[in-house]
Each structure stands twice: as C-alpha cells, then as structure tokens.
Ligand code: SAH
C-alpha cells in the first residue's frame with residue numbers, strides 16, 4: 001500500500017463515486033432501481049441526477065415491446081460518447097445494463113454495445129456491488145444466472161433517511177415472476193417463475209416504510225394477486241389476507257396493488273375490497289382483448305364474459321371502484337370483428353384509466369411464430385379508435401367527480417408556486433392550493449374542475465383542519 005492510500009482517504013474516495021440510474025418499463029423496475037441504488041449507497045456510491053457526473057451509469061431496462069428494447073441501444077450509443085468524453089479528463093465511467101433486456105439478451109448486449117462493462121439480470125441484484133467492484137478491475141461481466149439465494153433477503157434495506165426523501169408513497173414488491181405464459185409476453189422468460197416473498201419480510205418492510213413517513217404503499221408483482229404464503233396464523237394466505245395484515249400497520253393509511261390477473265382474483269381479495277377502507281377503490285385488471293378467439297390464442301385462459309362477470313362481482317363488493325386495464329390490438333389473426341368485440345367490452349366495462357398497445361412480436365414467444373400477423377397500418381388505425389374511446393371514458397370519469405368531496409393524499413409541490421399535487425383514491429393527480437395542508441396529510445377537498453390529465457380541487461372546511469382534528473381528539477381522550 002502506498003503512503004497515500006490510507007484507509008481514511010480510501011473511504012473518502014469511494015464515497016465520492018456517483019451512480020446515475022435510468023429506469024424503463026414497469027413499476028417493478030422502479031422499485032428495483034431504488035433497491036439497487038440503496039445497495040450501491042451502502043458501498044459508497046451516491047445517486048446523481050446529472051449523467052455527466054456519473055462514475056457508473058446503470059440502465060434498468062424493459063423488454064416488453066420492441067421499441068422499449070431498442071431505446072436501450074440508442075441510449076447506450078449516447079452514453080458511450082459520454083464515456084469517451086470523460087476518459088479525456090482521466091475519469092473512468094462504468095456502463096451497466098440491468099433489467100429485462102439484460103436477462104433476455106445477456107452477452108449479446110456486449111456484442112452490440114462493446115462499451116458496456118456489466119450486464120446483470122433481475123434475479124441477481126443483491127450481487128451488484130460485488131459485480132461493480134470486479135468491473136472496476138477491468139473485467140467485463142454478464143451475470144444472468146438465476147441465483148438460488150433470496151435476493152430480497154440480501155438486498156440492504158433502505159435507511160429511513162433515504163426513503164423519507166422519496167416521499168409519502170412507496171412501492172413494495174411482494175411477488176415476482178410469472179407462470180402464465182401468455183403467448184405474446186416475454187415476462188416469464190425475463191423474470192422467471194412466480195416467487196412470493198414471505199409475510200414477515202413484507203410486514204417488516206412496510207413497517208420501515210411507515211416509520212419513515214410513507215402513508216401509501218402499492219404492493220407490486222408481475223402477477224401480484226398470485227401472491228401466496230404462510231400467514232401468521234399458520235394458514236395459507238392469499239393477497240386478500242396479506243392486505244388485511246398490512247392495514248393493521250399504524251401510519252399506513254392507503255394500500256394499492258398492481259398488476260393483477262383476472263384468474264387470480266379470489267373471494268378473499270374481493271372481500272378485502274368490500275371490508276378494507278384502506279384499500280383504495282381502484283383496480284388495474286388487464287384483459288388484453290374482447291374476443292374469445294383471440295383471448296384463447298393469447299393463452300389468457302378466460303373468456304370475455306367471465307371477465308365481465310368478475311367485474312360485476314367486484315363492483316357489487318365495492319361500488320365506487322374504478323377499473324383500469326391493458327389492451328393489445330393487432331394480435332396475430334385479429335380480424336375487424338375480433339377488434340369490434342374489444343370495443344364492445346370496453347363500452348361494457350367503462351374504464352377510468354387504461355393502457356393500450358400495438359402488438360409487438362417478441363423473439364422466443366409463441367405469438368411471434370403465429371400466422372396472420374396484422375399489418376402495422378391496421379394496428380395503428382385500431383389503436384387510434386381504441387384510444388379515442390378510452391380517453392373519452394377517462395374524461396367522463398374525471399368529469400363525474402366534479403362537485404364531489406374526496407380524500408386527497410398530498411404528495412409533492414405542484415409545478416406552479418403555491419400548489420400541491422396529491423392523488424385521489426382513484427389514482428388521478430389532483431392539484432390544490434398549498435394552504436390545503438402539508439405533504440403527507442390526507443385532506444378533504446372538493447373537485448372544482450377536470451383537466452385532461454389532472455383534477456383541480458379546493459380545500460373543504462377550515463384550512464389546517466387535519467391537525468386541529470388531532471388536537472381535538474387529544475382533548476377528549
Ligand atoms: N402481468 C400483467 C401484464 C404485464 S406486461 C398481465 O397479465 O396483464 C404489461 C402490459 O404490456 C400487458 O398487460 C400487455 O398489455 C402489454 N404487452 C405485453 N407484451 C406485449 C407485446 N408483445 N406487445 C404489445 N404489448 C404487450
């Protein structure tokens with residue numbers, strides 16, 4: 001060891017390293033990016049929003065559609081230039097690719113983008129600090145084997161300080177992977193088989209989030225309602241029972257979950273929507289298509305009628321529930337009549353929110369090898385018609401709330417000074433005057449107006465009412 005490399009300066013050196021993480025894809029990637037940032041923070045990397053300052057650039061990628069995957073390569077081209085610029089100043093830059101493209105393409109990424117230093121799949125994130133260390137030693141690393149150990153148990157838990165700075169809402173992954181093998185979808189290949197995290201781990205993480213000021217927790221999983229585990233009573237629990245347990249945690253006032261599969265909506269989960277006030281009346285329940293023939297070809301394993309009946313049961317349990325969904329248009333073999341059935345189903349349900357996509361053939365999935373691919377122009381035209389209908393439904397739902405009083409969780413400052421933005425129970429952004437309360441408060445507001453993407457509201461009653469209500473309670477106890 002040279003005289004200069006004292007342990008002290010060594011620590012300072014590593015502490016000044018910076019990581020820039022860019023996240024693509026679903027909320028599970030958002031959650032994973034945070035956990036990876038936490039793991040790297042424990043290893044001396046602090047997060048930065050300025051890519052030019054980063055000693056490590058990590059792209060957490062999505063493989064769901066071709067566009068998503070290709071975006072990664074164009075971004076890698078830009079980052080390579082950055083790496084060369086920084087090298088001129090004698091600064092080293094590591095480039096990492098994580099997420100579903102990493103898992104699906106592995107070594108191929110190094111071939112197409114040789115500036116990349118490390119490729120790490122979603123099952124091995126707990127090894128990230130060790131992988132980064134090896135990469136700094138000049139090794140090129142591809143780590144995509146499925147690890148036998150439980151990555152969640154090995155990822156460091158976020159410190160309260162870090163979580164608090166992330167706000168009053170948080171994601172919590174409870175389930176990962178998918179065994180359903182819809183014929184269009186890469187997820188079973190990129191995320192592996194269904195795995196549920198144990199109740200004790202989930203409860204402990206939710207309690208830590210609550211202690212750091214989080215009031216709303218969204219449980220995540222590629223098939224979140226396939227979650228199951230041994231309950232504290234020794235019985236087998238499903239997501240419904242888990243939600244009841246999490247609702248007992250003081251400080252957690254709102255619960256959500258996403259994404260759910262129609263086949264896994266069981267009675268206990270529907271009962272949770274009926275009985276748990278903390279479970280928000282909003283359900284993302286993708287159906288993909290309205291034609292039974294296409295649903296069969298997609299291997300969704302339910303009919304359009306079964307989906308509609310399921311929604312009837314959910315609405316009977318929780319009449320104010322707002323439905324959200326995902327749709328694919330132009331799956332191989334989709335005729336105009338099949339598409340008309342999708343439009344009929346959308347009209348029958350009435351969605352408050354929805355996501356719709358043109359079918360994108362993914363290498364290695366059965367759909368890609370099916371006959372009768374639909375021309376791009378037809379897909380585009382069907383998507384436009386579907387989106388026009390969904391946008392109209394979303395607007396109608398937003399307008400139906402004008403004049404009503406709702407509970408609003410204040411989340412962050414608005415774009416304009418003097419404004420706060422919160423979320424309605426139905427997940428819409430709501431803008432309100434900052435006199436309505438403080439970030440983290442749940443306040444009563446009256447919806448005054450519906451804009452295209454958000455609602456505008458006025459505080460109801462006295463300003464600062466929530467705090468005073470607490471004080472009043474104190475006097476009476
Ligand atoms: N597990 C969820 C969906 C996960 S993927 C479910 O079962 O519904 C998110 C959405 O991406 C899907 O619901 C689907 O609408 C869309 N999607 C998945 N693969 C696609 C593909 N090959 N082309 C277009 N959209 C796709």
Ligand code: SF4
Nearest residue numbers: 178180181182185187
């Ligand atoms: Fe993909 Fe289907 Fe699994 Fe959803 S249920 S992740 S769409 S294979």
Ligand code: F3S
Nearest residue numbers: 025026062063064100
């Ligand atoms: Fe994309 Fe992977 Fe999520 S493919 S949608 S990031 S599970």
